[in-house]
Amino acid sequence: MDGRDLVRSVSGVGSGRAAQGLRTVRSAWRRRRIDAAGLPPRGAERARVPGQVLSAEPGPGGGVIRFGRSELRITVAVGGAVFWGWDGAAPLPSYALAGGCPEPDPRAVLEPDKDGGWRVVAERVTVVVSRHGAVQVCTPGGVMLRRDLPPRWWEPVGGGTARWMQRSEVAADARFFGLGARASGPLLRDGAYRLWNSDPGRAFGPGDDPLYLTMPVQLVVADAAAHLVFHDTTWDGTVILREGAEGAGSGHDRLGRSELRMDGGPLRCWVMVGTPARVLHAWASLTGAPALPPAWALGHQHARWGFDGEQEVRQIVGGYQERGLPLDAVHLDIDHHQDHRVFTVDQDRFPKLRGLAEELRQDGVRLVSAVEPAVRAAPGNAVYDAGSAVDAFVRDASGRTVRGEVRAGESVFPDFTHARVRGWWGGLYQERLEQGFAGFWHGMNEPTSLSAFGEPTLPRSARHALEGRGGDHREAHNVYALCMARAGYEGLRELSPQERPFVFSRSGWAGMQRYGGAWSGDVATGWPGLRASLSLVLGLGLCGVPYSGPDVGGFDGSPSPELYLRWFQLGAYLPLFRTHAGPRAGHREPWEFGPRVLEHARAALLERRRLLPYFVTLAHLARRTGAPYVRPLWWGAPEDRALRDCGDAFLLGDSLLVAPVMDPGADRRAVRLPRGRWYDTVTGQAYEGPAQILMDAPLSRIPVLARAGAVVPVRGSDGGLELEVWAPARGRTGGGLVVADAGDGWAEPEIERYVARLRGGEVVVTREREGGEDTEPSRQVRIRGLG
Numbered sequence: 044m045d046g047r048d049l050v051r052s053v054s055g056v057g058s059g060r061a062a063q064g065l066r067t068v069r070s071a072w073r074r075r076r077i078d079a080a081g082l083p084p085r086g087a088e089r090a091r092v093p094g095q096v097l098s099a100e101p102g103p104g105g106g107v108i109r110f111g112r113s114e115l116r117i118t119v120a121v122g123g124a125v126f127w128g129w130d131g132a133a134p135l136p137s138y139a140l141a142g143g144c145p146e147p148d149p150r151a152v153l154e155p156d157k158d159g160g161w162r163v164v165a166e167r168v169t170v171v172v173s174r175h176g177a178v179q180v181c182t183p184g185g186v187m188l189r190r191d192l193p194p195r196w197w198e199p200v201g202g203g204t205a206r207w208m209q210r211s212e213v214a215a216d217a218r219f220f221g222l223g224a225r226a227s228g229p230l231l232r233d234g235a236y237r238l239w240n241s242d243p244g245r246a247f248g249p250g251d252d253p254l255y256l257t258m259p260v261q262l263v264v265a266d267a268a269a270h271l272v273f274h275d276t277t278w279d280g281t282v283i284l285r286e287g288a289e290g291a292g293s294g295h296d297r298l299g300r301s302e303l304r305m306d307g308g309p310l311r312c313w314v315m316v317g318t319p320a321r322v323l324h325a326w327a328s329l330t331g332a333p334a335l336p337p338a339w340a341l342g343h344q345h346a347r348w349g350f351d352g353e354q355e356v357r358q359i360v361g362g363y364q365e366r367g368l369p370l371d372a373v374h375l376d377i378d379h380h381q382d383h384r385v386f387t388v389d390q391d392r393f394p395k396l397r398g399l400a401e402e403l404r405q406d407g408v409r410l411v412s413a414v415e416p417a418v419r420a421a422p423g424n425a426v427y428d429a430g431s432a433v434d435a436f437v438r439d440a441s442g443r444t445v446r447g448e449v450r451a452g453e454s455v456f457p458d459f460t461h462a463r464v465r466g467w468w469g470g471l472y473q474e475r476l477e478q479g480f481a482g483f484w485h486g487m488n489e490p491t492s493l494s495a496f497g498e499p500t501l502p503r504s505a506r507h508a509l510e511g512r513g514g515d516h517r518e519a520h521n522v523y524a525l526c527m528a529r530a531g532y533e534g535l536r537e538l539s540p541q542e543r544p545f546v547f548s549r550s551g552w553a554g555m556q557r558y559g560g561a562w563s564g565d566v567a568t569g570w571p572g573l574r575a576s577l578s579l580v581l582g583l584g585l586c587g588v589p590y591s592g593p594d595v596g597g598f599d600g601s602p603s604p605e606l607y608l609r610w611f612q613l614g615a616y617l618p619l620f621r622t623h624a625g626p627r628a629g630h631r632e633p634w635e636f637g638p639r640v641l642e643h644a645r646a647a648l649l650e651r652r653r654l655l656p657y658f659v660t661l662a663h664l665a666r667r668t669g670a671p672y673v674r675p676l677w678w679g680a681p682e683d684r685a686l687r688d689c690g691d692a693f694l695l696g697d698s699l700l701v702a703p704v705m706d707p708g709a710d711r712r713a714v715r716l717p718r719g720r721w722y723d724t725v726t727g728q729a730y731e732g733p734a735q736i737l738m739d740a741p742l743s744r745i746p747v748l749a750r751a752g753a754v755v756p757v758r759g760s761d762g763g764l765e766l767e768v769w770a771p772a773r774g775r776t777g778g779g780l781v782v783a784d785a786g787d788g789w790a791e792p793e794i795e796r797y798v799a800r801l802r803g804g805e806v807v808v809t810r811e812r813e814g815g816e817d818t819e820p821s822r823q824v825r826i827r828g829l830g
Contacts, residue, residue: 068495070448074502081440081504081515088197091205093129093176096159104147105163108172115172117153120145123167124325127178128311129194136510137275138522139553141331168316180314186267189213194310204307204517209274211303215287215296217265218687220585220675222282223258224561226251229581229675229690231284238280238305240521240550242491242499246567246599246625249575255489255550255564257521260586261301262322264681270316271326273553276308277521307517319585319678320670326587327669331557333589334532335666338786339409340482340545341658342371343615343648346411346623347631348378352392353399360408362632368645369652373403374411374484374623383451384419386426386474400479409481411545414472416488416527417454420446426471430457435464437505440515445505447492456490456501459526460519461508468527469534476538482545483531484562488524489550524550525558532558542787547590547619560590562619568597568628573610574691574705580617581693584671590662592619596631599624604636605707605742608643612745613703615647616695618658618672643743656756656764656783661696663782663792672696680717683733689715698753698769698779699724702738702746712740720751720772722828729828751828752777754797754808759823766820768808770828771801781822804829 094111105117117127118134124145126134134144151165159174171179176193190212198205219231222238226249237253247254259274259282280303287299315325327333345363350356356373363370381387388396400410418426418436430436436455437445444455458464475483491499500520507519528548535544546559555561563579566572576593583591595614596602602610611633614620624631633644661672674694677686692702692714700721702714716732723730723738724747730736738746749755752771756779759765764783771777781795796811797820806826809817 066448066453067493070446070453070492071494071497073446074492074494075497077439077445077502078504081502083199083203085199085203087200089200091196091198092193096161096172096174096176099153099161101153102147103149104151105170106153108161110176113176115176115178117163117170117172119148119151119163119165119168119170121148122325122328123148123165123316124329125168125170125180125314125316126311127170128309130310132309132311134275134311136512138277138525139273139275139330141329141554141557145329168314180270180316182268182316187214188265188268188270188316189263189272189314196310206304206306207310208305209303209310211301213263213287213299213301214265214267215289215298216684217263217287217299219284219286219299219301220262220264221258221260221271221582223260223582223586224254224256224563224579224591225582226254226566226575226578228578229585230688233285234283236282236284238282238521240489240524240552242487242489243565244499246565246572246597247575248567248569248571249578256524256552256561256583258553258586259303260553262319262585263299264319264677264687266682266684268316269319269322269681270314271322272312272314273326274303274305274310274312275553276305276311277518277552278306278308279517279520280305319681320668323585323587323669323671325669327556330554330587332667333556333587333665333669334546334559335543335662336545336560336590337481337543338655338659338784339371339407341618341655341662342620343369343651344372344374344411344619344621345370345632346374346376346621348376348624349626350375350379350392353395356399357402359632360403360406362634364406366634366641366645368633369648370408372409372411372482374621375413377413377415377450377486378626379412380451382419383449384424384426385415385417385451386471388478397477397479404479404481410479411482411484412475412478412480413486414475414483414531415449415486416456416459416490416523417447417449417451417492418457419451420444420453420455427455430455430467433463433467435461435467437501437507437516439502440504440506445501447490447501449487449491449493456492457527458507459523459530460510462510464508465526465530465533468530469537472531472534473538476535483535485524485527485531485546485548485550488527488548489520490523522552524548525552525555528555528558541789543789551588553586556588556590560619561588562591562621563593565598565625566593568600568602568606570606570705570707572597573606573613573703576610577613577693577703578690580673581675581690584673585675587669589665589669589671589673590618592617592621594621594623596622596624597628599628601629603707604640607631607636608640608742609704609745611644612647615651616673616699616701616703616747618662620651639742646743653758654755655758656781657696657698659784660756660780660782663784663794664696664780676700676715676717680733683717685715685733686717698750698755700748700750702740702748704740704745710739710741711737712746714738714746714748716748721748722751722769723747724749727828727830749827750777751775752799754779754781754799756781756783763823765823765825766797766808767825767827768799768806770806770826771799773801776800
């Protein structure tokens with residue numbers, strides 16, 4: 044047991060998991076014995092590099108370049124995405140890609156380059172390959188965006204899986220973002236970042252890494268252009284980053300560097316180049332459009348681990364109603380299960396759950412159920428018996444069912460990398476639907492098996508189907524939650540075809556947006572946890588997962604009234620707005636923190652309700668374009684280096700800038716503005732960017748600014764949709780998109796396009812019609828920003 048194992052063991056005991064006691068020790072030793080017998084020993088290794096270039100063979104979109112000890116396949120797809128794979132690696136099979144591979148660009152040409160290398164020339168990108176195997180991605184004008192040095196492999200002498208390393212260089216001014224959910228982001232500073240989905244075993248803060256949801260996806264932003272790089276391998280690995288630096292007056296540039304070390308899997312990657320919006324659109328086209336949540340899932344949701352039963356749920360919902368606080372959903376954590384067993388209900392505390400769900404739905408409140416993958420290994424447990432009958436559970440190399448330890452006790456784990464198992468699991472959600480649940484949150488799906496020491500997950504030698512290819516947990520671990528989300532989403536599509544599934548997950552991998560969203564996991568209560576909450580949402584959005592949010596107030600401990608309110612105010616502008624806390628954190632309802640907090644929390648809730656049409660529009664636009672709801676300040680101006688370093692504010696769509704308060708006792712805060720005119724949405728005062736300004740931030744609100752010319756769909760006083768239009772700057776036009784959604788179902792609503800102009804001191808708003816003249820809006824219009 045090394046030092047990290049000991050820390051994990053102690054923290055696990057401190058978090059209340061000592062209830063499993065000796066069983067977690069037994070589980071840890073069992074996992075170690077299974078791996079000792081099932082994993083090949085790593086002995087002597089032989090290092091290898093590609094060698095000298097020998098020949099090249101043109102093909103669709105690029106071709107194959109052969110070296111002395113390897114070969115490189117390069118393809119530029121229609122739309123400009125670049126793929127390359129070493130040692131014959133092809134784009135498929137892949138858990139990330141949706142619907143196969145994009146078509147090769149017939150205009151991309153493989154041709155000789157100077158010094159004996161080759162290059163692929165396409166409309167949006169040029170890829171240059173040196174005679175030693177370095178791969179350089181350039182703009183059409185020849186500006187280097189990324190240079191991957193020749194890779195290196197270490198192959199076991201006796202055969203087996205090779206580990207590999209890829210070093211890369213980027214422009215000196217470039218900055219790194221992404222890699223999944225990182226508490227220290229959104230800007231990834233110098234350091235090492237592990238690619239292994241991990242339950243930290245305790246509430247986490249900015250210094251903790253890795254966390255539940257990692258992805259080998261980097262978004263690199265530089266003056267010349269942004270680019271997204273995705274290394275498509277699911278194995279354990281580490282990314283080591285070093286920012287570049289430009290010497291002042293010395294002429295010295297230190298390039299930014301990224302080093303990727305992987306324990307196995309193919310060495311293949313995709314690169315997309317362009318503006319951030321273009322890059323995320325290409326990424327969504329490659330890995331799948333984000334799932335569209337039902338409109339109610341864009342409202343306020345309340346959860347707590349520790350509801351006493353049906354009566355307390357009614358009391359909580361009644362408390363919201365009595366105080367005029369909007370509420371759209373209540374989440375039941377795993378303690379509503381019978382003895383924590385998945386797909387069961389504690390009949391003592393929830394004897395009439397279906398009736399409760401129907402009662403709440405009449406008041407506009409949905410029930411959401413926690414679902415975990417582990418199944419209690421006990422004959423007579425219906426889920427265990429049914430899964431055993433279809434051979435659903437993960438086995439070890441000897442063919443025995445792998446057992447782990449969770450709160451329900453000794454348990455087994457479905458192999459979600461098998462289509463048959465996903466189909467079986469998806470059918471189990473029928474029990475939840477019959478109980479009246481409308482949505483589902485997946486937890487403990489890294490997967491986590493509680494352990495007194497060592498890794499809290501399945502043995503690395505555990506066998507998985509991997510869609511018929513076969514393999515072990517080293518390859519399957521990082522996509523386990525992704526495949527579970529797929530099982531749930533596809534099962535719900537079949538069981539309730541008229542409604543959009545609502546699924547979000549603690550863990551996942553590249554492409555998980557196809558099936559739903561994510562939440563932070565157990566973020567620590569405290570001001571650092573508040574900062575980490577925003578970092579996670581921004582980072583996930585830049586990896587293509589637009590719907591996410593934290594546990595408002597933090598998972599553990601008791602937040603001060605001020606901290607709770609500031610977290611609540613931030614949450615009101617995030618896609619997933621959910622209060623949630625662990626069993627020892629106490630009550631987190633707004634009225635528990637005093638009348639002053641209640642008053643200000645009510646204002647935040649009412650503003651979220653007012654902005655619901657805007658969130659619905661952002662959800663539809665995310666589905667069509669891949670653009671996240673929550674965007675870094677540099678989203679529209681990546682060339683502004685000052686904005687790249689700003690991680691304490693964000694853009695909500697194109698129209699709003701939100702500057703949450705992240706420090707105790709603060710009643711003012713500095714806000715860095717992108718270029719253009721911005722209006723304080725409360726006072727109407729106008730500011731000109733780019734600039735840094737100082738704004739009032741009393742306890743009653745956080746600074747929110749609207750972009751001049753923005754057309755924002757909001758909920759009017761009569762409950763209908765109206766347009767809030769902020770006056771354009773003189774000589775400029777503005778506008779906005781509106782998607783009016785009925786709230787659920789699969790109909791494709793029309794995108795309404797509006798233009799705002801300033802004429803003679805008056806704001807004129809028109810609706811653009813395809814193939815016809817602009818018309819006056821049929822919706823109520825409210826003009827703001829004219830004083």
